[in-house]
Amino acid sequence: MSVLLAARADSFEAPGVHDFWQPLIGDGAYALTRPSVVMAISVVLIIAFLTVLARRLTVVPGKAQFLAESAYGLVRNSVARDIIGSKEFLKFVPFLFTLFTVLLVNNLFGVIPFIQFPTTSRIAFPIALTILVYIVYQTVSFRRKGVVGYMKSLVPPGLPGWILPLMWPLEFITYFITRPVTLALRLFGNMFAGHLLLLVFTLGGEYLLLHSTTPNKAAGALSFLFTIVMSFFEVLVEFLQAYIFTLLAALYLAGAVSDEH
Amino acid sequence: MTGNIAILGYGLSAIGPGIGIGLIFAAYINGVARQPEAKSMLQTIAFTGFALAEALALFGLVFMFVFKS
Numbered sequence: 001m002s003v004l005l006a007a008r009a010d011s012f013e014a015p016g017v018h019d020f021w022q023p024l025i026g027d028g029a030y031a032l033t034r035p036s037v038v039m040a041i042s043v044v045l046i047i048a049f050l051t052v053l054a055r056r057l058t059v060v061p062g063k064a065q066f067l068a069e070s071a072y073g074l075v076r077n078s079v080a081r082d083i084i085g086s087k088e089f090l091k092f093v094p095f096l097f098t099l100f101t102v103l104l105v106n107n108l109f110g111v112i113p114f115i116q117f118p119t120t121s122r123i124a125f126p127i128a129l130t131i132l133v134y135i136v137y138q139t140v141s142f143r144r145k146g147v148v149g150y151m152k153s154l155v156p157p158g159l160p161g162w163i164l165p166l167m168w169p170l171e172f173i174t175y176f177i178t179r180p181v182t183l184a185l186r187l188f189g190n191m192f193a194g195h196l197l198l199l200v201f202t203l204g205g206e207y208l209l210l211h212s213t214t215p216n217k218a219a220g221a222l223s224f225l226f227t228i229v230m231s232f233f234e235v236l237v238e239f240l241q242a243y244i245f246t247l248l249a250a251l252y253l254a255g256a257v258s259d260e261h
Numbered sequence: 262m263t264g265n266i267a268i269l270g271y272g273l274s275a276i277g278p279g280i281g282i283g284l285i286f287a288a289y290i291n292g293v294a295r296q297p298e299a300k301s302m303l304q305t306i307a308f309t310g311f312a313l314a315e316a317l318a319l320f321g322l323v324f325m326f327v328f329k330s
Contacts (some may be wrong), residue, residue: 017326078301182316191318244312251309 012207015199020192035119042096042105042119050101060187071085075100075246084257087217092253096137099129100246107238110195111231119240121191123184138255140174153259183248190241194234201227251253267329274321281314 023031053068061069075097080089088134103120110118118242119125154171155164201223287308293300 078305082301182319185319185323186312186316189322193322244308247305247308248312255270 012204012211015196015203019199021063022117033122034117035122035125038109038117039106039119039125041115042102042109046101046105047048050072071104072097072100072182074243078212079243079246079250081245084254088257092250096250097229099133099249100242103129103241103242103245104141107191107242108235110191110198111202111240118195120187120241121195123192126184128186129187129245130180133183133252134180137252137256140253144257151170179252183245187241187245194237198227198230198234201230265329267325270328271321271325275318278314278316280300281317282311283291283316295316 006256017114022034024034025032037038047063050068068138076089076093077239079100080093080096083089084092106125108121109115110121144150145153154175179220205220205223205227208216208223210220211219285307289303292303
């Protein structure tokens with residue numbers, strides 16, 4: 001760390017992609033990196049929190065129970081039930097709730113002191129979660145509708161015949177390529193850009209405050225002030241992205257279980 | 262002045278989604294103001310539209326990194 005600081009001292013080096021590569025043990029493809037440790041910590045925390053809470057549920061909820069209940073209520077009622085429909089939403093609730101809690105905790109780790117690394121700003125983690133969602137909604141689609149039925153249901157019924165060769169490939173690309181790609185990229189892009197923004201303000205502020213002439217120090221202080229403001233904005237974005245990821249997963253599942261387009 | 266033209270491209274690609282997201286939330290606010298009880302339904306639709314519009318800006322971000330090198 002001190003080497004890094006010393007290197008930064010003589011000229012300002014803008015933060016970039018390299019700041020997100022933080023191997024703890026080893027290097028290369030099989031390194032144990034900081035985000036994977038953070039991910040493991042988050043999973044242990046969520047499991048411990050929820051099992052301890054579920055063991056001693058009370059009729060009048062305490063603070064922790066209220067927190068868990070409102071997260072569960074959000075996923076169950078305003079995501080799963082409203083989108084998938086009241087008939088078959090219940091069997092997807094565990095999956096969606098798992099996605100939501102894992103994403104929420106991992107995203108919020110971006111602003112929690114000492115951890116301060118949103119796991120999802122490394123693209124591998126959004127891709128892994130997206131592959132999970134992809135497998136689930138494609139499997140449900142194929143099992144519900146069959147291969148032919150699924151391919152037919154890609155285009156809305158009642159279209160004139162001449163438009164089908166145009167429409168069908170587009171819809172096919174949407175279902176099989178665009179959806180998973182955008183799902184992973186949205187989460188990654190937001191988390192990565194947001195964290196990079198905080199890095200720019202913090203490192204820029206540090207440089208201006210400590211390594212520049214006096215009038216520039218005021219700009220450094222302003223930059224630190226902005227870091228605080230942007231941190232609050234990041235909390236909002238982090239929550240929103242966890243919500244949107246779950247929402248879109250539910251939306252794709254709703255398309256898989258519905259009979260028509 | 263040094264830099265990469267790809268970053269300019271990302272800036273340009275963010276204009277469209279910016280306007281789009283603005284329109285979506287303007288419509289959402291309008292809808293809730295007129296009919297507050299439809300809030301939960303409109304919220305889902307608004308965030309879905311927001312996510313779709315935002316995807317374009319994110320493609321810009323990713324392609325910026327792709328074409329930077």
